Amino acid sequence: AQSVTQLDSQVPVFEEAPVELRCNYSSSVSVYLFWYVQYPNQGLQLLLKYLSGSTLVKGINGFEAEFNKSQTSFHLRKPSVHISDTAEYFCAVSDLTISNFGNEKLTFGTGTRLTIIP
């Protein structure tokens, strides 16, 4: 079974500063990786995803993430944050095992709350 670890439950960052939100996963099989964002009182929206190919993935709102297979990591980065980036961010994995075939189940991390300081 796979698992996802988001070590930082809260990350405060000054406006226009860079940010990195960390995500590590464990799985015995190949996985797909995702970052979702949850704005207050809303559902989750897909930020970006890694399925295959280039390990650097660009998403919406200026975010990007890098897949590192040797370190089993998929950290999310943004070079300059804005007040509007205040939200909770979830890393998620979807494994490719036969037992998960047909189930689009995502295994989520516990989330990182990003707070932007003006």
Next chain:
Amino acid sequence: EAQVTQNPRYLITVTGKKLTVTCSQNMNHEYMSWYRQDPGLGLRQIYYSMNVEVTDKGDVPEGYKVSRKEKRNFPLILESPSPNQTSLYFCASSSRQGRNSPLHFGNGTRLTVT
């Protein structure tokens, strides 16, 4: 507008009183799923459905039921709610056109069971 609609947004009930949370999607998606979100635990899958009349358990199905009589609707039923089911619930859907199709989430239903 393509969306997943959940109702109600907020629900307070008492232990043992049956309730249903509705979920409807207008994207003709085959796949639908329910998650619950709890602090420190992230989101965990309750049930999922790959198509009409096809449902299966996720990771935390105890105390819940679902049905999929129509493609667009996937209600979550709590026959006898208990306080440990107090949580934020999300419905999600996907077209299942390979792994490239993302999950679309509803805005959530916050349930409190006293």
